[in-house]
Amino acid sequence: MTTLTRRYRFSASHRLHAAGFTEEENRELYGKCNNPYGHGHNYTLEVSVRGEVDGKTGQLARPAVLDELVGREVLAELDHRSLNEEIAAFSGGGEGMVPTTENLAAWIEQTLQAGWRTAFPDGKPELCAVRVLETKRNSFELRT
Amino acid sequence: MTTLTRRYRFSASHRLHAAGFTEEENRELYGKCNNPYGHGHNYTLEVSVRGEVDGKTGQLARPAVLDELVGREVLAELDHRSLNEEIAAFSGGGEGMVPTTENLAAWIEQTLQAGWRTAFPDGKPELCAVRVLETKRNSFELRT
Amino acid sequence: MTTLTRRYRFSASHRLHAAGFTEEENRELYGKCNNPYGHGHNYTLEVSVRGEVDGKTGQLARPAVLDELVGREVLAELDHRSLNEEIAAFSGGGEGMVPTTENLAAWIEQTLQAGWRTAFPDGKPELCAVRVLETKRNSFELRT
Amino acid sequence: MTTLTRRYRFSASHRLHAAGFTEEENRELYGKCNNPYGHGHNYTLEVSVRGEVDGKTGQLARPAVLDELVGREVLAELDHRSLNEEIAAFSGGGEGMVPTTENLAAWIEQTLQAGWRTAFPDGKPELCAVRVLETKRNSFELRT
Amino acid sequence: MTTLTRRYRFSASHRLHAAGFTEEENRELYGKCNNPYGHGHNYTLEVSVRGEVDGKTGQLARPAVLDELVGREVLAELDHRSLNEEIAAFSGGGEGMVPTTENLAAWIEQTLQAGWRTAFPDGKPELCAVRVLETKRNSFELRT
Amino acid sequence: MTTLTRRYRFSASHRLHAAGFTEEENRELYGKCNNPYGHGHNYTLEVSVRGEVDGKTGQLARPAVLDELVGREVLAELDHRSLNEEIAAFSGGGEGMVPTTENLAAWIEQTLQAGWRTAFPDGKPELCAVRVLETKRNSFELRT
Numbered sequence: 001m002t003t004l005t006r007r008y009r010f011s012a013s014h015r016l017h018a019a020g021f022t023e024e025e026n027r028e029l030y031g032k033c034n035n036p037y038g039h040g041h042n043y044t045l046e047v048s049v050r051g052e053v054d055g056k057t058g059q060l061a062r063p064a065v066l067d068e069l070v071g072r073e074v075l076a077e078l079d080h081r082s083l084n085e086e087i088a089a090f091s092g093g094g095e096g097m098v099p100t101t102e103n104l105a106a107w108i109e110q111t112l113q114a115g116w117r118t119a120f121p122d123g124k125p126e127l128c129a130v131r132v133l134e135t136k137r138n139s140f141e142l143r144t
Numbered sequence: 145m146t147t148l149t150r151r152y153r154f155s156a157s158h159r160l161h162a163a164g165f166t167e168e169e170n171r172e173l174y175g176k177c178n179n180p181y182g183h184g185h186n187y188t189l190e191v192s193v194r195g196e197v198d199g200k201t202g203q204l205a206r207p208a209v210l211d212e213l214v215g216r217e218v219l220a221e222l223d224h225r226s227l228n229e230e231i232a233a234f235s236g237g238g239e240g241m242v243p244t245t246e247n248l249a250a251w252i253e254q255t256l257q258a259g260w261r262t263a264f265p266d267g268k269p270e271l272c273a274v275r276v277l278e279t280k281r282n283s284f285e286l287r288t
Numbered sequence: 289m290t291t292l293t294r295r296y297r298f299s300a301s302h303r304l305h306a307a308g309f310t311e312e313e314n315r316e317l318y319g320k321c322n323n324p325y326g327h328g329h330n331y332t333l334e335v336s337v338r339g340e341v342d343g344k345t346g347q348l349a350r351p352a353v354l355d356e357l358v359g360r361e362v363l364a365e366l367d368h369r370s371l372n373e374e375i376a377a378f379s380g381g382g383e384g385m386v387p388t389t390e391n392l393a394a395w396i397e398q399t400l401q402a403g404w405r406t407a408f409p410d411g412k413p414e415l416c417a418v419r420v421l422e423t424k425r426n427s428f429e430l431r432t
Numbered sequence: 433m434t435t436l437t438r439r440y441r442f443s444a445s446h447r448l449h450a451a452g453f454t455e456e457e458n459r460e461l462y463g464k465c466n467n468p469y470g471h472g473h474n475y476t477l478e479v480s481v482r483g484e485v486d487g488k489t490g491q492l493a494r495p496a497v498l499d500e501l502v503g504r505e506v507l508a509e510l511d512h513r514s515l516n517e518e519i520a521a522f523s524g525g526g527e528g529m530v531p532t533t534e535n536l537a538a539w540i541e542q543t544l545q546a547g548w549r550t551a552f553p554d555g556k557p558e559l560c561a562v563r564v565l566e567t568k569r570n571s572f573e574l575r576t
Numbered sequence: 577m578t579t580l581t582r583r584y585r586f587s588a589s590h591r592l593h594a595a596g597f598t599e600e601e602n603r604e605l606y607g608k609c610n611n612p613y614g615h616g617h618n619y620t621l622e623v624s625v626r627g628e629v630d631g632k633t634g635q636l637a638r639p640a641v642l643d644e645l646v647g648r649e650v651l652a653e654l655d656h657r658s659l660n661e662e663i664a665a666f667s668g669g670g671e672g673m674v675p676t677t678e679n680l681a682a683w684i685e686q687t688l689q690a691g692w693r694t695a696f697p698d699g700k701p702e703l704c705a706v707r708v709l710e711t712k713r714n715s716f717e718l719r720t
Numbered sequence: 721m722t723t724l725t726r727r728y729r730f731s732a733s734h735r736l737h738a739a740g741f742t743e744e745e746n747r748e749l750y751g752k753c754n755n756p757y758g759h760g761h762n763y764t765l766e767v768s769v770r771g772e773v774d775g776k777t778g779q780l781a782r783p784a785v786l787d788e789l790v791g792r793e794v795l796a797e798l799d800h801r802s803l804n805e806e807i808a809a810f811s812g813g814g815e816g817m818v819p820t821t822e823n824l825a826a827w828i829e830q831t832l833q834a835g836w837r838t839a840f841p842d843g844k845p846e847l848c849a850v851r852v853l854e855t856k857r858n859s860f861e862l863r864t
Contacts, residue, residue: 002534003573011279013157013184013226018345029345031352037226040157040184042279053538057450057461058530063570064463082157082181098346102290106341135155135186138351141291146822147861162633173633175640197826201738201749202818207858208751242634246578250629282639285579299855301733301760301802306489317489319496325802328733328760330855370733370757386490390434394485423731423762426495429435443711445589445616445658469658472589472616474711514589514613567587567618594777605777607784674778678722682773714783717723 003128004060005048008070010079013040014090014099038082043101044133045074045108051125061125069119073111101134108132109142147272148204149192152214154223157184158234158243182226187245188277189218189252195269205269213263217255249276249284257288291416292348293336296358298367301328302378302387326372331389332421333362333396339413349413357407361399389422396420397430435560436492437480440502442511445472446522446531470514475533476565477506477540483557493557501551505543533566540564541574579704580636581624584646586655589616590666590675614658619677620709621650621684627701637701645695649687677710684708685718723848724780725768728790730799733760734810734819758802763821764853765794765828771845781845789839793831821854828852829862 015038016030026034033039047070053060083090083099089107090099097103109130116127126144133139159182160174170178177183191214197204227234227243233251234243241247253274260271270288277283303326304318314322321327335358341348371378371387377395378387385391397418404415414432421427447470448462458466465471479502485492515522515531521539522531529535541562548559558576565571591614592606602610609615623646629636659666659675665683666675673679685706692703702720709715735758736750746754753759767790773780803810803819809827810819817823829850836847846864853859 001575002537003575004534005571005573007569009279011183011185013182016346020344029350032224035224035226037229038157038182038184039155039224039226040182040186041155042186053532053534056452058448058532058535060534060572062461080176080179080183082179082183085181100341100346102292102341102348103346105290135153137295139293140348141293143289143291145863146825147863148822149859149861151857160634164632173638197820197822200740202736202820202823204822204860206749244629244634246580246629246636247634249578281583283581284636285581287577287579297855299759299761301758304490308488317494320800323800323802325805326733326758326760327731327800327802328758329731330762368752368755368759370755370759373757388485388490390436390485390492391490393434423729425439427437428492429437431433431435441711443615443617445614464656467656469661470589470614470616471587471656471658472614473587474618512608512611512615514615517613567585592778596776605782676773676778678724678773678780679778681722713727715725716780717725719721719723 001050002053002060003048003050004063004066004125005046005129006063006066006070008045008047008075009042010045010075011040011042012078012081012083013038014083015039016098016100018098019095038084041134043078043104045070046129046131046133047112047127048129048131049125050128061120065119069112069115073115074108077111101132101138101140105130105132105140105142109144113144145194146197146204147192147194148207148210148269149190149273150207150210150214152189152191152219153186154189154219155184155186156222156225156227157182158227159183160242160244162242163239182228185278187222187248189214190273190275190277191256191271192273192275193269194272205264209263213256213259217259218252221255245276245278245282245284249274249286252276253286253288289338290341290348291336291338292351292354292413293334293417294351294354294358296333296335296363297330298333298363299328299330300366300369300371301326302371303327304386304388306386307383326370329422331366331392333358334417334419334421335400335415336417336419337413338416349408353407357400357403361403362396365399389420389426389428393418393420393428393430397432401432433482434485434492435480435482436495436498436557437478437561438495438498438502440477440479440507441474442477442507443472443474444510444513444515445470446515447471448530448532450530451527470516473566475510475536477502478561478563478565479544479559480561480563481557482560493552497551501544501547505547506540509543533564533570533572537562537564537572537574541576545576577626578629578636579624579626580639580642580701581622581705582639582642582646584621584623584651585618586621586651587616587618588654588657588659589614590659591615592674592676594674595671614660617710619654619680621646622705622707622709623688623703624705624707625701626704637696641695645688645691649691650684653687677708677714677716681706681708681716681718685720689720721770722773722780723768723770724783724786724845725766725849726783726786726790728765728767728795729762730765730795731760731762732798732801732803733758734803735759736818736820738818739815758804761854763798763824765790766849766851766853767832767847768849768851769845770848781840785839789832789835793835794828797831821852821858821860825850825852825860825862829864833864 016033017026051060090096129143131141160177161170195204234240273287275285304321305314339348378384417431419429448465449458483492522528561575563573592609593602625637627636666672705719707717736753737746771780810816849863851861
């Protein structure tokens, strides 16, 4: 089994603020990430897929197919967007998730899984990891 | 003459939208940077100072003094902020500057020059360059 | 399960020299890392923790809590220090460990485990990996 | 168990073209990587080995021994070479493998395994991963 | 005056071999870069332009206009190509230039200057530097 | 005129402590860089040379010649060394320079100039800049 990892970038803004906590608790909990007008990041996204290398093509997956899936389902949604205002899963005040990078990584993983068969009809290769780097010092990984 | 460059980071959000243009002209001009809800970046700031090395200390400048100046005047203002909403020079619709990285670099350069003598009373070393990297692929420099 | 990785830096000096070998064997074994007056590195430390994301806060761990633990127990001990002279585990000639990066990674892992409950009283999230990069070309990882 | 990873670089050229497909199918399959005269990359190779740290030397492996093996078996073969023209496994038209980075990673892994005992006669430490980065955005990993 | 630098990447293969030298002199002169079947690199190209920031748009240049020029005139020619076989200036044996990165940087600078007015009809901003990084350790710059 | 920049690395230890100041003044002046047992860095050195490209070879300078000069005069002296204990210019208590990176850059520049004609007998190309990066956040440049 071989693993292919491809790296993508997107820029977005967010504000961390959780329903169910007071203003002061939010400030205490999220620090400057709770600043009221939001801030932003250049996120790096690494998507890893695992499978058998095709003996004839020498490829595990066609990069263009993975790029098209990630571009359509993830980057077109997130790039140059406000996570709080424009991504349904993170909107709606008390009903949406807080757009932490933990939740963002989970959203990306679920979004890719949901669309996986449109790109890879037989489910091969399989998605094996999603990593989101919020800054050079802070990253999150989901293995599946 | 020796040049010292120190590197800092801050995260902020912005939206590019210029007064005096129609909505459509703004979309045409700024592309996805004009998206209505803003987006953000991890900015890298490089500040270069130039001067003589002190024979006794072997230093061009005390790093802590420069860091204090940049921290107080620039990073405390910009980090985890919305440039459009929270920085006076970029606020106010038609009257503020568009928060492009060109204008942001100029604002940082002017802000550092204005406070320079509070950190370096005799004007030595002198500020010689401000560089702002918006992404790994896009940077701006002002030499003074 | 999600994994959070945070990256830290510290600068330290060391000399590789093992008790129980002759001078010549030490030179043969460690090469220029055995040079008698020591040398140093900018070490990069990556600490990974694994656990469940809290549904209310959207966080796996509060970054500030992890940073406080790593800062107090590891960085305050190692940064701008001589490993051979100032860290008890590596001092004392024949009785201390050789300050290789293998042993340094193990020391960091044990030190963090020993203090883990002061930061995370219920043991959640758990420490899952410690990686130390001695240079861009040489790194060590302990998974737990 | 500790893992040591060492990073190497080499520059090579290749052209992706598979026997058993028409010219047009090859263009469709590999895109610009099928351009007839080849192109090239600065490849990064990361080799990870896993084992017990020797209590006396504080080392998992002697870096010079691993470097000698990788240098002799891999870098001397691949660096500043044409994969299609000079590496037997990838030469010969229909009979060689297509020099995709998937196949290149597999070739490196097999080559290192074949020579492993010349460097580490007791098989310790063991090779645990080979990663090849073709560009900053595209990498492949084999775990063993 | 502000300087904008944008970074691009391309992959190409080349072989250093100069007409007017013997085979042995070429080997002596270029070392492994003279290997007969060529090798390749992931080149990084940085293009810097200098000018006044427009007061209304806050921009020195429209990034899309510069990207279109560089993409059309430079990247479309060089990316995934063999410099020796496919770029006229470097082809033709004794009559073409040796595809060193010095000559490649000069070719890029001249090509951009020749097409500059198609992108910037009034010559503003002006091209002020072309830098080509062949590897992380070797780069070339032309200032204009 | 073209500029070639080559990048080198070395690891060394140092302690900042200036004769002519009290212990307390030294602590105040240099902070943790004054810690008594020293610490260390992975330094990056960038050497830039400027000149005409030779029409026949397509080269500004033979990289191997520059590497040999830098290796012999600079890296062989500094790599895996203690600057305070082993480099004459920085030794000797009150008589040596403080091994700040400002002074280290000046020492490297003077050392390269002193040996320049052994590598480049006609003085072409000329040394035009020496940059030393002490950490990712702190660098020094001398232009000549």
